[in-house]
Amino acid sequence: MLFRQLEYLVALSRERHFARAAQACHVSQPALSEAIRKLEDELDVPLVLRGRRYEGLTPEGERIVVWAQRLLADRDALKSEVGALRTGLSGRIRIGAVPTASGAVALLTAPFCLAHPLVTVEVAADLRSEDVLRQLRNFEIDAGVTYLHKGLADHFQAVPLYEERYVLLTGTADALPQRTSATWEEASRLPLCLLTGTMQGRQVLDEVFAEVGVRPSPRVETDSVASLFAHVRTGRWASIVPHTWLHVFGVPHGMRAVPMAEPARSVPVGLVTVVREPESVTARALREVAGRTDVAAALDRLPGDSVPQ
Structure with a gap:
């Protein structure tokens, strides 16, 4: 064989x-x-x-x-282990991320590549949360950045990174331009562009809307957070986006971003790897970087005076 x-x-x-x-x-x-x-x-x-x-x-x-899949993953892990013993960590690490968290992945890849200059990084940034876990189980990726929940199986281990919060993104000419926060009930009445219903990032929003007794009717749905920004830029739509993406884009000209309130909601996001022995040296190295990187603090350092902190 x-x-x-x-x-x-x-x-x-x-x-x-x-x-x-x-x-x-x-x-x-x-x-x-x-x-x-x-x-x-x-x-x-x-x-x-x-x-x-x-x-x-x-x-x-x-x-x-x-x-x-298991044998091939063990072969690759063995090669990485031998390479690390000989010349330092080298090869490739594959990271999968849910779209809402993909803007935060660079906060890990930058220090990781600095610490391990011989390793190349491949990021798949449009995965659903269940796809991240499935690909981890199938050894198709080495690590994932996704939502953390109590039902995470025992054969996964996670490093919490930050709490995802939500902001209402509108044009400056919107009816709520001077507000310092927005309620979920108010947002439900706006012409919304949201993520598709199959994505966990959207399901989180739907749960909060249901909690306050309203049901939004978005006219546009997409699987891309960048596309949400693009639609709001036209002046026809509003959206609810993770605060992490303000770290990437800031608040673009002609837009406003205010925190969602009543209720304020956050969801934990973390780096997930598979429990295996011996462990992949690249996955372990990335987890070590995640453990000493204050991702949450970096995401709170948002550009622009009008950005919510």
């Missing part, structure tokens, strides 16, 4: 298409198919449901993929 065969099987499981899996692995489709056939012969079980096109993995294939 070769690691290459396991890589092909994992790629096929992820891409769900022979041609795309082959492209992802930089080989021809016949080469990938033949390698997986040889793996089936060696294991003496069918791994792939074959027809005119890819139809999925067999139950045995689904179980083998789990083992393959």
Whole structure:
């Protein structure tokens, strides 16, 4: 059994298409198919449901993929460990983040890259919270920045980073230009642009709206926080955005940002990694950086006098 065969099987499981899996692995489709056939012969079980096109993995294939992901992750961790012993930490670390937290990821990657100049960082910043945990379990990413909750499974460990708060973002010509805060009931009456309902960042907002007995009817929904800012800039919409993004954009010209009140609500966000032994040296190094970086304080240092603190 070769690691290459396991890589092909994992790629096929992820891409769900022979041609795309082959492209992802930089080989021809016949080469990938033949390698997986040889793996089936060696294991003496069918791994792939074959027809005119890819139809999925067999139950045995689904179980083998789990083992393959674990073996490949252990191989990569071993290489990183040996490299760190020889020349210092090197290689690549993959970080997944929910969109609302992606603006804060740079507060970790900057000191991490400074401490480990031979490591490159890959950030996937448009994941749903459940996707972050799934990709961590499947060893598709090394660390995630996402919402923390009491139901976080025992095989994850988390470093709290900050409490996500919310601000109402409007144009300066809006009906509430002079207010120093806004209530959720007031916000529900505005022409809102919000995140899509499948995203946990939006679900948090919906829970608060329901708590005060109102239900917003956003005319525009998007999966991008940057898109929320772009829509508010047109002067037609208002939005409720995480305060972390004011650290990225400030309060753009022609807009105002005021804290949401009655109730004031915050949600914990943290760095999440998988509990494993031996642990990935890159994931451990990132967690150490997170532990000594005051992300919350950095996010409170927002530009502009009109930005809420």
